[in-house]
Amino acid sequence: MIRGEDTAKAFVAERCDTEAFDKLERFVAALREENSSQNLVANPTLDIAWQRHIADSAQLLDHVSHETKGIWLDLGTGAGLPGVVISIMRPKWPVVLVESRRKRIEWLERMRHELMLPKCEVAGMRLELLETVPVAVISARAFAPLPRLLDLSARFSTAKTTFLLPKGRSAAQELETLPKKVQKMFHVEQSQTDDEAGILIGKLAKGARTKT
Numbered sequence: 074m075i076r077g078e079d080t081a082k083a084f085v086a087e088r089c090d091t092e093a094f095d096k097l098e099r100f101v102a103a104l105r106e107e108n109s110s111q112n113l114v115a116n117p118t119l120d121i122a123w124q125r126h127i128a129d130s131a132q133l134l135d136h137v138s139h140e141t142k143g144i145w146l147d148l149g150t151g152a153g154l155p156g157v158v159i160s161i162m163r164p165k166w167p168v169v170l171v172e173s174r175r176k177r178i179e180w181l182e183r184m185r186h187e188l189m190l191p192k193c194e195v196a197g198m199r200l201e202l203l204e205t206v207p208v209a210v211i212s213a214r215a216f217a218p219l220p221r222l223l224d225l226s227a228r229f230s231t232a233k234t235t236f237l238l239p240k241g242r243s244a245a246q247e248l249e250t251l252p253k254k255v256q257k258m259f260h261v262e263q264s265q266t267d268d269e270a271g272i273l274i275g276k277l278a279k280g281a282r283t284k285t
């Protein structure tokens with residue numbers, strides 16, 4: 074379990090090169106500054122930003138093969154979590170950040186530009202309006218309750234798409250709200266940053282009904 078900022082930084086450093094690590098430091102500094110003009114993350118979490126946000130996002134990479142090809146779609150990226158962190162750590166992967174709020178879109182565009190993330194794209198619109206394309210990974214942190222999340226995102230998934238859904242302390246409970254058949258397509262992985270939190274991981278079979 075990751076406890077404290079030094080451990081969180083070491084965890085992240087093991088998973089990326091020094092150039093990416095430097096960019097993550099710049100991202101954290103910019104996030105601290107931007108948070109005084111828009112509420113991107115809860116203020117108290119800025120003191121533990123590496124554990125609460127950066128390592129929390131970076132841990133998703135442990136559940137995806139290095140050889141992954143195709144788009145990583147991050148729903149409701151907001152502050153840049155996990156999408157910007159993933160794009161910094163895997164700059165060759167195409168990462169699409171979906172965000173609908175104007176100020177957050179501007180923030181994400183600024184980070185994409187300042188941190189030089191050529192394969193990162195900001196889809197500044199509601200997810201409902203995004204053109205359907207098959208993707209390799211779908212992530213969503215604090216985006217929507219699970220049934221709605223799957224309902225909105227199923228059209229981007231194929232039988233090979235991996236869903237990575239950090240769900241905090243409600244992971245197991247949320248899973249139970251899905252039809253039994255769909256529940257079996259996911260499992261709860263222990264979060265490495267919070268011993269009471271879980272990450273829902275799975276693949277949605279073609280034609281699966283996500284509503285009970």
Ligand SMILES: C[S@@+](CC[C@H](N)C(=O)[O-])C[C@H]1O[C@@H](n2cnc3c(N)ncnc32)[C@H](O)[C@@H]1O
Pocket residue numbers: 113114148149150151152153154155171172173174177198199200201213214215216
């Ligand atoms: C609670 S925030 C979480 C942000 C970030 N993922 C994090 O963990 O800090 C949810 C974000 O999803 C965005 N959002 C909500 N519904 C959306 C939709 N239908 N399409 C695109 N973005 C949406 C909101 O604007 C907000 O920035």
